[in-house]
Every structure is written in C-alpha cells, then in structure tokens.
Amino acid sequence: MRADRLVSLLLLLQNRGRLTAPELAAELEVSVRTVYRDVEALAASGVPVVAERGPLGGYRLLDGYRTRLTGLSEAEAGALLLAALPGQARELGLGPVLASARRKVGAALPDAAAERMRLVGERFHLDAAGWFREPDPAGHLAAVAGAVWERRVVRARYRRWRGEVRRELCPLGIVLKGGLWYLVAASGERADGPVRTYRIARLAEAEVTGTRFARPAGFDLAAYWARSAERLAAAVRQETAVVRLSPRAVKLLPMLFGAAGSEAVESAGEPDAAGWVEVRLPVEAEAVAVGDLLRLGAEAEVLGPAGLRAAVARTVAELAGRYEG
Template identity: 70%
Template sequence: MRADRLLSLLLLLQSRGGMTAPELAAELEVSVRTVYRDVEALGAAGVPVCADRGPAGGYRLMDGYRTRLTGLTDAEAGSLFLAGAPGPARDLGLGAVVATARLKLEAALPAALADRARLVQDRFHLDAPAWFRDADPVPHLAEVARAVWEQRTLRVEYRRWSGEPRRRELHPLGLVLKGGIWYLVAGAAPTAGSLRTYRVSRLLAVAETGGTFERPAGFDLAAHWEESSRRLEAALHQETALLRISPRAQRLLPMQFGAPGVRALEGAGEPDGAGWVEVELSVESRAVAVGDLLRLGPEAEVLGPPGLRAAVAEAVAALATRYLPQGPNR
C-alpha cells in the first residue's frame, strides 16, 4: 500500500509541479507527517525531490526529472471507465486504483493536454444520486463486485420486498448503479436460468461457494438492463389517469412523476382561462396511484377513470374526517 502511495506522490509532483505538504496530504488522504516521511523515502530511493522553504514553498521535482513509471496496470486501465464516478468507484473497492490510474494518465499527457484535463475536472462534476435521499447501505458490494469480475458463484441471503429472508445460489453477471442505488443482475445457480435483479442493499449475507461459472454467450449487461427497465415500466404503469392540473402542478409533474410526467405534459390540451390543462398520465397500481396523485394536493383533479376518481375521493374523505373538527362546534 505504501509503494502505491509513494508512486502517487511522485506522479502528483510530476504532473502538477510544486505542492505543499498539506496539499499532498489532502490528495493522498493521509496526515502531513506521513507526507514528510514519504518524501524522505523518495529521497532515499534516489528521487530528486526539492524542498522550497517560505510561505510560497513546498515540494517539487528537480528540473528535468521525469519518471517513466506511468504505464497502466490491467486493473487501472479498466477502472478508468469509473473515473467520472469516484463515489461508486469507492463503493466497489476501486477508489485507490482509479486515483492512481488518473495520476498516471495525467503524468503521461503532454503539458497542454494535462492542463486541459484538469480544467475539465474543475468545471464538470457528476453526482448521480437523487436529492434528499440517503445512500443505501451496501456492506457486501465489494464482495459482489469481486465475484462478478472473477465469475464466482455466490451463496446469498437476501430480504424480499415483503420483508421475509430468502437464500439462493447465484451466478452474478453484472452490477448497475441506477439513481444512486446498486442492483445486481444474476442468474440462479446451478442452471443460471432466467435472470433476475437484486437490490444490493437487501443482501443480508454473501459468501463464495468456491465454484465458478461461464457467462451466457453474448450477454450484454447494458442491453439487458435497458430491456428489463422497459418491461418494469410497462408492468408498473397499468392505468392511464385523466387529470385536470393547475399551472403549479404543471411544474411539479416532471419532478414527481419523471418521464411519464414529461410525456403527459407534451400531450396536454389547451389551457383554460385560469391556465389549467387536461393531461393523460400513466400511473401504477390503484393503491400506489392514489398516494402519488394526492401529492399534487389541491393543484390537481382526477377526472377519470371513474374507479380511480372514486378511490381518490374516498382517501380525501378519510383525511377530512381525520383532520376536520368534529362535534356540535364544528
């Protein structure tokens, strides 16, 4: 581990020029005292690290010195696909590998391109998880990722949506990060029959069986995920609601209903004098749809189908009974 850190320190000085001990400590996620010891170790190994004293001082490499240790390992080269998502890379146990690969790439680039790469990093940042939602705890993610990579069969215990635990042997084929949530795509061992998707945070226990498996010929994780997502959306959105919504609800619809909300607005009718419009919105099962539509509050009226309108009216009546004053003084 220390050898990797020494290499990272060397590459930082080569690609960025002079850096202070606190700056190096922040980049390497170590203490300033550790930086002092690492600089001494580099000097003892023959690397010409110069120390400049004073307020503008710091460490730098002797003019003209460049290391040739910039070749990427297999793991570092593969990890570059995760370079734009440092948080997920850390979740997968690849944070240090991604950081080292990025530094090697910076050190190998001509100065002009390296400067431009740093400008891009300064100006663009990818933050995948949704707002106002804590990340799922995924204590077994690194184990699952290793099994995916090495094609090892897993014995898992997971919690179903109903809350009851289940045990199963799986052939883990791929991991997908969707909206800040990790999902595992896997087939059931030993037959690796129809593929299923498991939310990684619901895995209660994970252990390798000691066996390996062959991936299905031609399996494409991205294509499988896209197709299964389409099937899931079609299964979830079982009904179409006819709504009359206010101008405020028109702004809320895309935020609360995502793509179905956007499509509903694109097909909206002409606004009336108060700006209200009629839209057709794909909704989930009746019970879920009632709760979702009530989030729009008084900014929406359900016009149909009759069963959905009646269900919303029943829910509103129950809320009114609960919250309105009761008795002779109401």
C-alpha cells in the same frame, strides 16, 4: 505494493509540484512516517527529490525533471471508466486504483492537455445520487464487485418484501441507477438459471466463494437493463388516469411524475376557458395512484376511471373530516 506507491508518489510530485508530507500521506492513504521512507527510497534510486523546510516547504522534483514511467495496470485501465464518479468508485473499492490511474494519465499527457484535464476536474462535477435521499448502505458492494470481476459464485441471503431467501448467484454485472446500486445475477452455480436484478442494499449476507463460473456467451448488461426497465415500467403503470389540470399543475406534473408526466402534458388537449387541460396519465395500482395524484392538491381533478375518482374522493373526505374535527 510499495513499488506502485513509489510510482504514485513520484507522479504526484510531477503533476502537482510542491507537496507536504501530510498532503502526500493523505493522497496515498499511508502514514507520514511511510512518506518519509518512500521519499528516501526515491532519492536513493536517483530521482532528484528536493526537500524544502519552513512553513511553505515540502517536497518537489528538481526543476525540469519528468518521468514517463506511466504504464497503466489492468485494474487502473478498467477504473478509468469511473473517472467521472469518484465517490461511486470508492464504494466499489476502486478509489485508490482510480486515483493512481488518473495520476498516470496526467503524467503521460502533454502539458496543455494535462492542464485541460485538471480544469475539467475543477469545473465539472457529476453527482449521480437523487435529491433529498440518503444513499443506500452498500456494505457488500465491494465484495460483490470483486466477484463480478473474478466470475466467482456468491452465496447470498436476500431481504425481499415477503421475507428472506437464500440463493447461490453468479454475478454478471452491477448497475447504478438513481444513486442506488443493483446486482444483475444468474441463479445456480453454472449461471444457467434465470437472470434477475437484486438491490445490493438488501443483501443481508454475501459470501464470495472459491467457485468460478462461465459467463453466458453474448450476455449484454446494458441491453438486459434496458429490457428490465421497460418491463418494470409496464408492470408498475398498468392504469391510465384521466386528470384535469390547472395551469400550475401542468408545470408540476413533469416534476412529480417524470417522463410519464412530461408525455401526458405534451399530448394534452386544448385548455378550457379557465386554462385547465385534460390529460391521460399512466399510474400505478389504485392504492399508490391515490397518494401520487393527491400531491397535486387542489390543482387537479381526477375524472376517471370511476373507481380511482371514488377512491380519491373518499381519501379527501377522510382528510377533511380529520382536520375539521
């Protein structure tokens, strides 16, 4: 809406001082011609906008002028929760809303607090994505996020490992974990089916319908996610490997196995004469565990279970034969 844009333009000039028309256009995501029209509209309404020509010119407010027209809309108030994650806010379709909310908060703060806010944004940056991995394609993320807000049923086509399924989902929440987006949703049109987790990048289709649903009373997204993560960890790591580690492998284990590796190192026994220690490490199924443990190379020896030790030995023998040939 133009009224919201005029307020945003006014707050940009108030918070940042002199800005050129192209700079304002980039911030507001409009054309330079639109900026010219909006500046004229502000001036016509009595706002003292000063236009300065030349290479260092631009638009600014008359010295001493400030506005307190900073009321947040509901959408802007909600978007402030994502203030530390502007990239993820854009993926959710909330980028312009968040930018507008931050401008309004900055304008409402006393000068010292506003400067502190600016310095925090300048000196602290939160990057939620994992290392060395492209972010998931999130083509349906904004649409699904809208369905979460509006409590609308989504007709989805979802890609699983065993093939595609079609479901009607009642979206209850969205979770960002390790740079990946997940949808938490109940099945059926009345949200009375089981609640499951769906990776948003695997949504081949997501049609937001006009049907609204009643959110289950007392549903706690954070509590659900914590329980779900615990169940996943228990289901994935059902075996415990007994592994002998060199001093170098002791340092590598937490980096390669995360919390499980750290806990294994903390509970390790006394080192032997060569400095090697024995640990008990939770691992996934044998086929996965072999590859995971071989990342430690010659710095580790699998002692048990016997089946896992034999599987690692077979894989090492096959590798040796391939390279010797």
